[in-house]
Amino acid sequence: MGEAAPLVDVWRGEMVESRHRGHAVIADARGQVIAAWGDPAAVIYPRSSCKMLQALPLLESGAGAGLSSERLALACASHKGAAIHVSRVAAWLAELGMGDADLRCGPQVPDDAPERHRLRDAGEAPCQLHNNCSGKHAGFLTLTRHLRAGSEYVEIGHPVQVAVRAAFEEMTGEASPVWAIDGCSAPNFACTVAGLATAAARMGDPSGLGATRGAAARALVDAMRAHPLLVSGVGGACSELMAAMGGRVAVKTGAEAVFLAILPERGLGVALKIEDGATRGSECAITALLARLGAIDPAAPAAARRMTPILPNRRGVPAARIAPNPALWEGGAAI
Amino acid sequence: MGEAAPLVDVWRGEMVESRHRGHAVIADARGQVIAAWGDPAAVIYPRSSCKMLQALPLLESGAGAGLSSERLALACASHKGAAIHVSRVAAWLAELGMGDADLRCGPQVPDDAPERHRLRDAGEAPCQLHNNCSGKHAGFLTLTRHLRAGSEYVEIGHPVQVAVRAAFEEMTGEASPVWAIDGCSAPNFACTVAGLATAAARMGDPSGLGATRGAAARALVDAMRAHPLLVSGVGGACSELMAAMGGRVAVKTGAEAVFLAILPERGLGVALKIEDGATRGSECAITALLARLGAIDPAAPAAARRMTPILPNRRGVPAARIAPNPALWEGGAAI
Numbered sequence: 269m270g271e272a273a274p275l276v277d278v279w280r281g282e283m284v285e286s287r288h289r290g291h292a293v294i295a296d297a298r299g300q301v302i303a304a305w306g307d308p309a310a311v312i313y314p315r316s317s318c319k320m321l322q323a324l325p326l327l328e329s330g331a332g333a334g335l336s337s338e339r340l341a342l343a344c345a346s347h348k349g350a351a352i353h354v355s356r357v358a359a360w361l362a363e364l365g366m367g368d369a370d371l372r373c374g375p376q377v378p379d380d381a382p383e384r385h386r387l388r389d390a391g392e393a394p395c396q397l398h399n400n401c402s403g404k405h406a407g408f409l410t411l412t413r414h415l416r417a418g419s420e421y422v423e424i425g426h427p428v429q430v431a432v433r434a435a436f437e438e439m440t441g442e443a444s445p446v447w448a449i450d451g452c453s454a455p456n457f458a459c460t461v462a463g464l465a466t467a468a469a470r471m472g473d474p475s476g477l478g479a480t481r482g483a484a485a486r487a488l489v490d491a492m493r494a495h496p497l498l499v500s501g502v503g504g505a506c507s508e509l510m511a512a513m514g515g516r517v518a519v520k521t522g523a524e525a526v527f528l529a530i531l532p533e534r535g536l537g538v539a540l541k542i543e544d545g546a547t548r549g550s551e552c553a554i555t556a557l558l559a560r561l562g563a564i565d566p567a568a569p570a571a572a573r574r575m576t577p578i579l580p581n582r583r584g585v586p587a588a589r590i591a592p593n594p595a596l597w598e599g600g601a602a603i
Numbered sequence: 604m605g606e607a608a609p610l611v612d613v614w615r616g617e618m619v620e621s622r623h624r625g626h627a628v629i630a631d632a633r634g635q636v637i638a639a640w641g642d643p644a645a646v647i648y649p650r651s652s653c654k655m656l657q658a659l660p661l662l663e664s665g666a667g668a669g670l671s672s673e674r675l676a677l678a679c680a681s682h683k684g685a686a687i688h689v690s691r692v693a694a695w696l697a698e699l700g701m702g703d704a705d706l707r708c709g710p711q712v713p714d715d716a717p718e719r720h721r722l723r724d725a726g727e728a729p730c731q732l733h734n735n736c737s738g739k740h741a742g743f744l745t746l747t748r749h750l751r752a753g754s755e756y757v758e759i760g761h762p763v764q765v766a767v768r769a770a771f772e773e774m775t776g777e778a779s780p781v782w783a784i785d786g787c788s789a790p791n792f793a794c795t796v797a798g799l800a801t802a803a804a805r806m807g808d809p810s811g812l813g814a815t816r817g818a819a820a821r822a823l824v825d826a827m828r829a830h831p832l833l834v835s836g837v838g839g840a841c842s843e844l845m846a847a848m849g850g851r852v853a854v855k856t857g858a859e860a861v862f863l864a865i866l867p868e869r870g871l872g873v874a875l876k877i878e879d880g881a882t883r884g885s886e887c888a889i890t891a892l893l894a895r896l897g898a899i900d901p902a903a904p905a906a907a908r909r910m911t912p913i914l915p916n917r918r919g920v921p922a923a924r925i926a927p928n929p930a931l932w933e934g935g936a937a938i
Contacts, residue, residue: 278859278880281783283793285648286859286880289624313620374917399917448616449922458618524613524621544879545613545621582709582734587784 270307272543274593276552285588288549290525292540292557292596295465297473299441302536305595308462312541313448315456316346317522319404320488320530321439321467322454325431326407327484331414340491341498342403346521348501349378349398356498357402364406364413371396372422373405373452380501401452403498408454422453429455435481439467451523461539464528468537472518472530489530492518505551508570509558517563525550531563548590552577556592605642607878609928611887620923623884625860627875627892627931630800632808634776637871640930643797647876648783650791651681652857654739655823655865656774656802657789660766661742662819666749675826676833677738681856683836684713684733691833692737699741699748706731707757708740708787715836736787738833743789757788764790770816774802786858796874799863803872807853807865824865827853840886843905844893852898854889856882862889866898883925887912891927 272289279285291306301308314321323343326332332340339360347353361367376399378384387394396402408421408428417427424447433455437444440463450456459467471489474482492499496510499520509519518530525542527550538557542549555575559566566575579588607624614620626641636643649656658678661667667675674695682688696702711734713719722729731737740756746763747756756763759782768790772779775798785791794802806824809817827834831845834855844854853865860877862885873892877884890910894901901910914923 280648280791280859281781283646283648283781283783285783286878288879311618313615313618372918374919376917446616446618448618448620449916449920451916451922453916453918453920453922456615524615542879543621544623544877544881544884546879546881549879581784581786581788582711583707583788584709585784585788587786587788 269310272310273306273595275305275540275542275596276549276590277593278588278590280588288542288544288546288553290540290542290549290553291461292538292553293462293465294536294538294557294561295462295469296535297466297469297476299462299466301462304462309460310541311445311458311460312464312526313456313458313524314464314528315450315522315524315526316401317520317526317528317539318436318464318467319344319346319520320471320492320518321436322404322432323407323488324435324439324481324484325428326411327487328435328480329411329414329431331411332407335410337487337491337494338498339403339406340488341495343407344488344492344520345403345499346400346506347403347498348380348504349376349394349400350380350383350501353403353498353501354383354397357397357406360406361409364409366409368395368397370409370419371399371402371405372420373399373401376400399452401454404454405452422455424455433457436467439470440464441466461541464539465537468528468530468539469535470537472532472537473535489518489532492520505574509555509564509574512568512570513558513564517558519554521547521550527551527554529554529558531561534561536561552590552592553596556596560597604645607645608641608930610640610875610877610931611884611925612928613923613925615923623877623879623881623888625875625877625884625888626796627873627888628797628800629871629873629892629896630797630804631870632801632804632811634797634801636797639797644795645876646780646793646795647799647861648791648793648859649799649863650785650857650859650861651736652855652861652863652874653771653799653802654681654855655679655806655827655853656771657739657767658742658823659770659774659816659819660763661746662822663770663815664746664749664766666746667742670745672822672826672829673833674738674741675823676830678742679823679827679855680738680834681735681841682738682833683715683839684711684729684735685715685718685836688738688833688836689718689732692732692741695741696744699744701744703730703732705744705754706734706737706740707755708734708736711735734787736789739789740787757790759790768792771802774805775799776801796876799874800872803863803865803874804870805872807867807872808870824853824867827855840909844890844899844909847903847905848893848899852893856885860885862886864889864893866896869896871896887925887927888931891931895932
């Protein structure tokens with residue numbers, strides 16, 4: 269695998285104190301690499317950045333016919349476990365005649381502070397509905413029911429995961445060389461950074477896909493852009509960046525510093541992985557690439573907060589700052 | 604600056620998902636590099652890893668005469684703001700006729716969960732005593748009083764910081780090329796990784812230092828090893844690693860993934876910096892180097908938890924694990 273390139277610098281005073289390296293690709297729906305940093309052929313786990321790919325079989329099968337765009341957004345979400353998320357996933361499961369016990373994602377302390385404090389004050393334990401992936405799993409359960417398949421829908425041989433793998437490999441254009449168990453217990457299929465960027469481009473420019481897949485891709489990308497708060501939550505990077513771009517671009521983060529962007533108007537997809545897994549690196553880098561593509565105003569608060577944040581110390585002194593490495597502006601092919 | 608070397612791998616399934624690169628040096632008190640990874644000449648901010656160096660003037664000046672070893676340990680600490688820390692620093696300041704308002708470190712939400720919950724339940728804001736550096740600052744204030752100097756003891760030209768810089772440069776054997784403001788507002792002087800490792804070796808083998816500095820170094824290193832819980836707190840890496848080594852070795856972490864170890868019995872010092880600033884990387888790497896040096900049993904729970912942790916997912920499945928890169932075992936000179 270080729271070397272990761274410097275993508276993000278953390279400055280303290282006049283010196284770079286820490287640095288995040290990684291791989292990033294801008295591609296089109298034909299799989300052509302428009303610009304790249306590091307190694308486009310680097311193999312990564314996309315983690316939650318590919319939830320919209322994992323949701324394709326839900327719609328293509330017909331299982332998701334009639335699902336609201338809110339629910340489609342939740343199927344693509346890594347949500348904060350706030351009341352707005354938990355209540356909607358609970359209602360979705362209830363309509364299936366199912367509940368928390370049917371999920372296989374495991375419980376998670378919610379990122380959402382009000383809900384976390386409510387649980388603590390009430391002496392309640394977090395449940396599986398609080399898991400950031402519970403919307404994806406509600407989608408898996410909907411497809412499971414449609415297929416009349418068994419209850420263990422996260423097993424690698426389960427019809428749901430067989431369908432997910434097929435869709436993932438077709439969209440990335442690659443046979444996935446390896447898979448592993450994700451934080452939510454679902455299989456996560458590896459691909460190259462270029463393959464992930466290509467899949468992102470195809471989600472936004474489905475002209476080369478069949479009619480069924482094309483409609484599914486459009487519905488999912490539209491749902492993400494229409495409901496940014498359901499995709500993450502108050503203060504979340506995906507929510508704030510999508511809102512700042514006025515719903516023109518869909519973005520999705522993944523654990524261990526993966527980030528993906530879908531630009532339907534440009535017919536482009538972006539995928540990046542920070543080698544060390546740091547979220548501050550992936551958020552800075554994706555924002556910088558969106559700014560480079562003219563998709564976001566780098567001076568917008570939601571962008572500046574991630575691309576060029578000032579890090580005050582405990583007396584409020586601006587002691588450190590994060591900035592994209594100049595290579596993110598100067599490197600890569602012309603676009 | 605030379606390239607950072609792979610030091611720590613994060614595995615998921617059969618593939619390395621993320622990787623931490625960095626610079627690490629094992630040196631002796633003469634400044635000889637015994638083993639190195641990455642670039643020994645890499646310039647870093649040592650951050651809190653060098654608090655024992657910053658405390659040397661407190662003792663060398665005579666200002667700290669009569670201070671208990673508990674207070675010396677607190678002067679070297681990045682503590683969790685637990686009751687055991689806050690109460691002792693408060694008592695120390697009270698004996699000086701001073702209090703929270705004399706500190707210049709700024710308030711910090713304590714890492715210690717019981718104290719954090721107590722504050723929330725009582726509706727109290729954290730104060731400067733909770734700052735992980737409040738013990739170091741109590742030492743600065745003790746020296747300030749002794750020198751009859753002004754109240755703004757974190758300013759770069761203040762006699763306390765002038766003395767700290769001199770001690771730091773003498774111990775590292777380098778003129779510090781740049782400084783910056785630390786999280787606690789004190790100046791932090793940069794040095795090379797090799798210089799920091801040399802300073803660590805000299806703290807543990809002060810035979811080449813003068814009598815006054817040698818006594819100060821011994822007192823500080825002995826205090827750290829005698830009171831591991833005061834140096835960090837329950838569950839903290841420094842506390843647990845020092846306890847696991849039976850008080851034979853002093854270790855100290857610093858922000859942005861610096862770690863330092865002082866091995867008096869071997870006359871060696873270790874310093875490392877993970878390039879990306881990730882604590883999971885620095886804790887794994889320092890533990891691996893201590894194991895390589897025979898200072899810690901890698902099977903001891905405190906060591907295994909940091910060197911080879913298994914990362915269960917939200918259903919308790921062991922989905923990922925961290926491990927030292929093989930280069931940490933195979934690379935470097937023979938020792």
